[in-house]
Amino acid sequence: MSASLKRITAFARVKPTSDFPQDVLKFRADNKTIDVFVERDVSKGVVNNKQTNWSFKLDGVLHNASQDMVYNVLATGLVSQALNGYNGTIMCYGQTGAGKTYTMTGMTESYLNRGIIPRAIQQVFKSVEEHGSQFITVRISYMEIYNETIFDLLSMMPLGAAMDVPLSVVESPYGVSVKGLTIHPAPTEEVALNLLFEGNLNRSVGQHALNTRSSRSHCIFTIYIECHSRILSDARYVTSKINLVDLAGSERLAKSKSEGQGLKEATYINKSLSFLEQVILALSDRNREHIPFRQSKLTYTLKDSLGGNCNTVLVANICSEAIHIIETLSTLRFASRMKWVMTEPIVNEKFDAERMVKNLEKDVLYLKEELAMHNSLVRRGLGWPGQAELRLGLPQMQVKHQEEMLLEHVGHTAQKLHNNACFSPSLPFCQAGLVDAEGHLVGEVDGQGFGIGVAPFSSKPGGKKSKAKKGKDLSSPTSKKEGPVSPQSGKEVEPVSPSRSQVTTSGKEPEVKETRELDTISVDTHRSDSAAKEEASTRPSSPPARPAAFEDFKNERGSEINRIFKENKGILNDRKKKLSEVAHRLNLLKQEMDTARQALEAQKLEREQQGEYLNDEGQIIIDEEEFLLIMKLKDLRKQYRADYSELRDLRSEVQYCQHLVDQCRNRLLTEFDIWYNESFLIPEEVQEVLRPGGAIRLGMIPINRVLTLVSNSSSLVGRLPTISCRRLICCSVVTAKPLFHLLGLYQNHVYQIADKQWHTAS
Numbered sequence: 153m154s155a156s157l158k159r160i161t162a163f164a165r166v167k168p169t170s171d172f173p174q175d176v177l178k179f180r181a182d183n184k185t186i187d188v189f190v191e192r193d194v195s196k197g198v199v200n201n202k203q204t205n206w207s208f209k210l211d212g213v214l215h216n217a218s219q220d221m222v223y224n225v226l227a228t229g230l231v232s233q234a235l236n237g238y239n240g241t242i243m244c245y246g247q248t249g250a251g252k253t254y255t256m257t258g259m260t261e262s263y264l265n266r267g268i269i270p271r272a273i274q275q276v277f278k279s280v281e282e283h284g285s286q287f288i289t290v291r292i293s294y295m296e297i298y299n300e301t302i303f304d305l306l307s308m309m310p311l312g313a314a315m316d317v318p319l320s321v322v323e324s325p326y327g328v329s330v331k332g333l334t335i336h337p338a339p340t341e342e343v344a345l346n347l348l349f350e351g352n353l354n355r356s357v358g359q360h361a362l363n364t365r366s367s368r369s370h371c372i373f374t375i376y377i378e379c380h381s382r383i384l385s386d387a388r389y390v391t392s393k394i395n396l397v398d399l400a401g402s403e404r405l406a407k408s409k410s411e412g413q414g415l416k417e418a419t420y421i422n423k424s425l426s427f428l429e430q431v432i433l434a435l436s437d438r439n440r441e442h443i444p445f446r447q448s449k450l451t452y453t454l455k456d457s458l459g460g461n462c463n464t465v466l467v468a469n470i471c472s473e474a475i476h477i478i479e480t481l482s483t484l485r486f487a488s489r490m491k492w493v494m495t496e497p498i499v500n501e502k503f504d505a506e507r508m509v510k511n512l513e514k515d516v517l518y519l520k521e522e523l524a525m526h527n528s529l530v531r532r533g534l535g536w537p538g539q540a541e542l543r544l545g546l547p548q549m550q551v552k553h554q555e556e557m558l559l560e561h562v563g564h565t566a567q568k569l570h571n572n573a574c575f576s577p578s579l580p581f582c583q584a585g586l587v588d589a590e591g592h593l594v595g596e597v598d599g600q601g602f603g604i605g606v607a608p609f610s611s612k613p614g615g616k617k618s619k620a621k622k623g624k625d626l627s628s629p630t631s632k633k634e635g636p637v638s639p640q641s642g643k644e645v646e647p648v649s650p651s652r653s654q655v656t657t658s659g660k661e662p663e664v665k666e667t668r669e670l671d672t673i674s675v676d677t678h679r680s681d682s683a684a685k686e687e688a689s690t691r692p693s694s695p696p697a698r699p700a701a702f703e704d705f706k707n708e709r710g711s712e713i714n715r716i717f718k719e720n721k722g723i724l725n726d727r728k729k730k731l732s733e734v735a736h737r738l739n740l741l742k743q744e745m746d747t748a749r750q751a752l753e754a755q756k757l758e759r760e761q762q763g764e765y766l767n768d769e770g771q772i773i774i775d776e777e778e779f780l781l782i783m784k785l786k787d788l789r790k791q792y793r794a795d796y797s798e799l800r801d802l803r804s805e806v807q808y809c810q811h812l813v814d815q816c817r818n819r820l821l822t823e824f825d826i827w828y829n830e831s832f833l834i835p836e837e838v839q840e841v842l843r844p845g846g847a848i849r850l851g852m853i854p855i856n857r858v859l860t861l862v863s864n865s866s867s868l869v870g871r872l873p874t875i876s877c878r879r880l881i882c883c884s885v886v887t888a889k890p891l892f893h894l895l896g897l898y899q900n901h902v903y904q905i906a907d908k909q910w911h912t913a914s
């Protein structure tokens with residue numbers, strides 16, 4: 153085994169339960185081994201050779217572990233390594249409902265329970281601040297593989313012929329990448345978190361018997377890092393990427409009771425996971441020559457992470473209940489096989505060819521100047537004819553030789569640069585003159601990663617695109633390449649956007665607005681049949697005033713989300729208060745430090761004026777007052793650093809809590825809208841099709857079925873395959889009969905429906 157080969161590390165994370173089966177699962181004291189005991193199946197007869205106990209040794213077992221601890225064990229090292237140029241992948245695998253999304257993203261309601269992705273973002277940006285000597289750029293992409301099709305969760309390109317150009321995995325000498333996936337610059341932690349939140353809103357989720365918010369796709373969040381030295385004018389730099397993978401959960405259909413679209417999704421999920429298993433089996437067998445990476449999009453996309461130059465960590469999420477023991481066994485089997493897979497992490501060192509050429513040109517110039525100076529010195533010198541030539545001869549020849557070599561090198565490097573460009577995976581984009589969201593030439597810098605370049609067109613059928621926007625193409629920020637555009641609103645993503653996300657300082661709760669974005673988290677708007685019928689029968693002849701209805705809603709149907717909203721806001725306000733306290737403290741410390749520094753300067757001046765005393769070793773002797781001032785300044789500096797670190801953490805916490813509050817507020821308002829519309833506005837026959845068992849199921853909705861319900865609008869809407877749960881809001885509008893009845897309320901949406909869009913009006 154070569155020294156640089158490294159095994160994939162595999163950890164088990166156990167979902168807590170109040171009903172822990174002591175006789176079925178046992179964790180040994182080494183905190184690495186799990187013993188599983190399954191009772192002999194009596195139905196198989198007395199002679200039954202089936203194994204009944206197993207033992208799995210992994211790299212660690214995380215039982216009753218907090219999110220903080222999980223991050224420290226699994227991710228801190230990997231992220232630090234990424235900052236030194238090593239690629240890293242963390243992947244969550246396990247049965248549905250076992251806690252993969254909880255581990256990867258965490259709970260959206262709580263800062264403490266945030267998962268690996270937001271914490272990794274925080275660690276990366278903390279390092280960016282701390283590494284003053286390095287110029288670090290961070291970029292983000294977020295994609296999902298749903299029913300064997302890749303979607304860009306951060307796609308924001310104007311709609312074109314896009315739907316006909318699906319994203320695809322491509323391979324090149326630089327590794328695998330996803331052609332057309334957008335990569336977004338993230339200059340600050342807030343922008344990166346915003347991209348995470350935006351992407352999460354677009355994820356495909358559904359509901360089944362084992363999980364009310366089950367991921368129906370495999371999601372990959374990638375952080376791309378590029379570090380240049382600020383100090384050295386060095387052509388060398390390092391790049392890396394961190395892939396954070398939340399796999400969809402395997403599910404037993406008998407248990408999950410998935411049907412219809414859910415069944416189709418489950419079939420795709422199970423199939424792709426079984427391909428993943430086959431790849432892992434092949435990789436762990438050293439005699440196997442062919443590894444079937446290309447069998448599925450998932451295995452092909454993860455090729456670098458599984459068998460390439462990556463630090464890879466697997467988290468096997470397991471449910472500890474006895475009822476799930478078979479799934480737990482299969483997850484643990486997968487994890488222990490993973491441990492046999494080798495990767496070969498290497499530093500991704502790159503050379504900026506352009507800078508190299510410039511450096512070499514500078515060298516040539518310098519040598520030429522030296523030569524000229526030498527010549528003039530020789531000419532001015534005494535000497536007899538011929539002496540100058542003799543003196544000049546040798547150095548001139550040397551310099552000339554070096555110059556030629558350098559020029560040759562320059563030419564060589566330039567040629568290499570040209571060749572690289574030609575072999576770059578992004579060649580088709582180069583030729584087409586496309587650039588990524590940052591304005592980089594495609595593949596210009598790293599050419600690796602899961603995504604290179606820009607989705608040339610829309611990538612997700614039914615995504616949030618707008619033909620209206622297409623009309624405005626020329627003026628749109630994207631077409632001007634001025635920077636990233638919010639996938640939701642089409643507005644530019646600002647590094648800090650308090651106006652969009654901040655809680656009003658007045659402390660007043662936002663009023664219900666008639667016209668506002670409906671682009672929010674999906675919510676379960678279905679009610680039981682009887683409840684709906686009851687409401688329908690008690691529906692008033694004219695709808696109540698919205699503000700009054702909102703108050704009722706907050707106290708009754710929306711009380712839970714209202715409670716969470718208030719709780720989050722309380723936490724946010726508390727953190728903001730702490731933040732301003734720490735900021736105030738820092739200001740005082742700064743003043744104190746300035747005063748101490750001035751006093752020290754004065755002391756020093758006085759000492760210098762009076763004449764200095766030296767000890768035997770020649771060191772200056774200072775008086776007690778000066779010594780005390782130095783010590784005081786040292787203590788103050790130490791305190792300042794500690795407080796500054798606290799301030800930075802609090803700032804991150806405030807940003808995160810702010811997102812949570814915004815999400816909750818949006819959700820509250822959206823739920824209210826849905827409830828209000830269903831209770832007072834949308835005709836009963838339309839609601840009929842949206843009820844459980846009706847023509848449309850919550851979760852993934854075959855759009856064609858929705859469209860046929862609209863008597864005269866089908867010609868308006870073209871082919872659109874499926875839409876996810878969150879777009880149900882739009883759906884209920886589409887199905888409203890007559891369609892234009894709701895024009896006043898939903899004019900933006902109706903306008904967009906007419907343009908074949910499912911996108912929030914900006």
Ligand SMILES: Nc1ncnc2c1ncn2[C@@H]1O[C@H](COP(=O)(O)OP(=O)(O)OP(=O)(O)O)[C@@H](O)[C@H]1O
Pocket residue numbers: 166167168246247248249250251252253254255259363365366367368399400401402469
């Ligand atoms: N370690 C944990 N501590 C507390 N709650 C947890 C933990 N793990 C999971 N949960 C809870 O269990 C539920 C299901 O978790 P989650 O959605 O993360 O499962 P999943 O494995 O991603 O499922 P799927 O594959 O269906 O998407 C969530 O409500 C989550 O909050």
